[in-house]
Amino acid sequence: MEISYAKRSTKNEIWQLAWPSIIEQSLIMMVGLVSTMFVGRLGNAAIAAVGAINSLIFFFQAVFAGLSTGSTVIVARLIGEKDHENARLAVMQSLIMCIFIFIMLTVLGYIFAVPLIHLFFGRISADVFRYALLYYRIVLIGLPFVIIDLVIGGALRGAGDTRTPMYITAIVNIISLLFNLLLVFGVKINGTYIVPAYGVKGTAIAVTIARIIGGFLQLYILYFAKRVINLSIKDRIRIDFKMMSRIVRVGLPASLEQLVMQGGFLVVQIMVATMGTVAMAVYQIGMNANSIAFMPIFGFTLAATSLVGRSLGAKEYDAAENYARQTTRIAVKVIAVIGVCMFIFARQLAALYSTDPVVIHMGSVVIRIFAVIEPMLAIMNVISGSLRAGGDILYIVLTAFAGLWTFRVLVGFILGKILGMGVYGIWIGICFDFVVRSCMYWFRFRAGKWKYIKV
Structure with a gap:
C-alpha cells in the first residue's frame, strides 16, 4: 500500500527536491558573478550595457516562462493522478507551442534590434549603446535554446x-565560464595572443554557446535518457x-504575470x-545581489510547486497546505542567514563587480537596503x-501588477526621480x-480557496 504524501x-x-535546484542556482549565480566581474573590468559602460540587454532578454523570455509554468503545474497534477501518458502529451504540446512562438520572436527581435534598443534605452551614452547592440545581436541567437531549456x-x-x-545547468555554466575566461580578455603566451581578447563580444559568445549546448542537452535527455518523463523519436507528432x-489556461496567466513583472523591471531599468x-x-550590482538571495529561494519555490501540485492532483489538500507552510519556514530561515552575511x-561584495570607489560605495548601500x-x-516566492x-x-x-x-x-519614480534620491530611491521602491506582495500572497494562502481550483 502506498504511503500518503501527508505521512x-x-x-x-x-x-x-530543493537541494538540486539550489545547487543549480548557485552555479548560475557563481558563473553570473564571474561573468559580471569580467565585464565590470571592461568599464562602467560595458556592465551597464550588459545589464540593460539582459533585462530586455528576460522580458522576451516572459512568454515562455509562462509555458514552462503551465507545463510544470500540469505535469505535477498528472503525475499526482498517475496519468503518465497525458503527462508525456503535455510536454509534447508545450514544445510544439514553443517552436512557433520562438521562431517569430527571434526573427522579429533581430530585424528590429536597433529600434528596440532606441525605444527602451534611447538616452544611454554612445558607448553603452554600442556595447548593448553588439551584445544583444549575439545573445538573441541563443534565445530559442533558453526556451527549450525552460520548458x-x-x-x-x-x-x-x-x-x-541541475546536471545540465552545471555543464552549461562550466562551459560559459570557460569560454568567458578565454574570450573576454584573451589568452596570451610569451606576449602573443593565441586567443584574441573580444571584450563584451566575448562574454556574449560565451553565453550563447553555453545556451545552445544546454538546449540540445535537454532535448537529448527528453528523447534518449530514461527519466520520469520521456518522449521517443518514434512518437507521432500530433497536435x-x-x-x-x-x-x-495555466500558462497564459503565468505569462501575463511575467510580462507584468518583466515590463516593470524594464521600466525601472529605463529610469535608471x-x-x-x-x-x-550600481543598479546592476543590486540586481546581482538579488540573484544571490534568489539562489536558495528558487529551489524551495520549485519544491513547493512540485509537492503542492502532486498533492492536489492526489486530492490530499491538507498535505498540500502543510508542504507550503513547511517550505516557507525553511526558506525564511535560510534566507535570513544569507541576508545577515x-x-x-x-x-566586499560590491567590490567584486567594480573598481570604481563611487560605484563600490553606492553598491554597498544598495546591498544593505536589500539585505534587510x-x-x-x-515568503513572496x-x-x-x-x-x-x-x-x-x-x-x-x-x-x-x-x-x-x-x-x-x-x-x-517618485523617490528616485522627483525627490532626487537617484538609484537609492529606486531600491527603496x-x-x-x-x-506588499509577500503580505498579499500570505493572506490569500491563508484563505485556502486556492486548494480547490480546477486546472
Whole structure:
C-alpha cells in the first residue's frame, strides 16, 4: 500500500527536491558573478550595457516562462493522478507551442534590434549603446535554446526530477565560464595572443554557446535518457488542442504575470538609464545581489510547486497546505542567514563587480537596503509558487501588477526621480514591492480557496 504524501517526512521531501535546484542556482549565480566581474573590468559602460540587454532578454523570455509554468503545474497534477501518458502529451504540446512562438520572436527581435534598443534605452551614452547592440545581436541567437531549456526543465521539475536540470545547468555554466575566461580578455603566451581578447563580444559568445549546448542537452535527455518523463523519436507528432488549452489556461496567466513583472523591471531599468552610467552600474550590482538571495529561494519555490501540485492532483489538500507552510519556514530561515552575511560583507561584495570607489560605495548601500527585507522575498516566492500549483495564477497576476507597478515603478519614480534620491530611491521602491506582495500572497494562502481550483 502506498504511503500518503501527508505521512511522509515533509522536511526530507522538501530538501530532496530543493537541494538540486539550489545547487543549480548557485552555479548560475557563481558563473553570473564571474561573468559580471569580467565585464565590470571592461568599464562602467560595458556592465551597464550588459545589464540593460539582459533585462530586455528576460522580458522576451516572459512568454515562455509562462509555458514552462503551465507545463510544470500540469505535469505535477498528472503525475499526482498517475496519468503518465497525458503527462508525456503535455510536454509534447508545450514544445510544439514553443517552436512557433520562438521562431517569430527571434526573427522579429533581430530585424528590429536597433529600434528596440532606441525605444527602451534611447538616452544611454554612445558607448553603452554600442556595447548593448553588439551584445544583444549575439545573445538573441541563443534565445530559442533558453526556451527549450525552460520548458523541458519545467516539465522534469513538475515530475519531481530536479536533479537532471541541475546536471545540465552545471555543464552549461562550466562551459560559459570557460569560454568567458578565454574570450573576454584573451589568452596570451610569451606576449602573443593565441586567443584574441573580444571584450563584451566575448562574454556574449560565451553565453550563447553555453545556451545552445544546454538546449540540445535537454532535448537529448527528453528523447534518449530514461527519466520520469520521456518522449521517443518514434512518437507521432500530433497536435492536441485540448491539452494545449489546459496548459494555456495555466500558462497564459503565468505569462501575463511575467510580462507584468518583466515590463516593470524594464521600466525601472529605463529610469535608471536616465540617471547615468554610474547609476546603471550600481543598479546592476543590486540586481546581482538579488540573484544571490534568489539562489536558495528558487529551489524551495520549485519544491513547493512540485509537492503542492502532486498533492492536489492526489486530492490530499491538507498535505498540500502543510508542504507550503513547511517550505516557507525553511526558506525564511535560510534566507535570513544569507541576508545577515550580505549586510556585513556588502562592501566586499560590491567590490567584486567594480573598481570604481563611487560605484563600490553606492553598491554597498544598495546591498544593505536589500539585505534587510530578504525574509519577505522568501515568503513572496514560495507562497506564490504554492498558489501557482493550485492554479490561482490570475490572483498572482493582479497582485504583481498592483505591487510591482504601484510600488517598484511608481514609488521608485517618485523617490528616485522627483525627490532626487537617484538609484537609492529606486531600491527603496523595490523593497516596498517585496513587502506588499509577500503580505498579499500570505493572506490569500491563508484563505485556502486556492486548494480547490480546477486546472
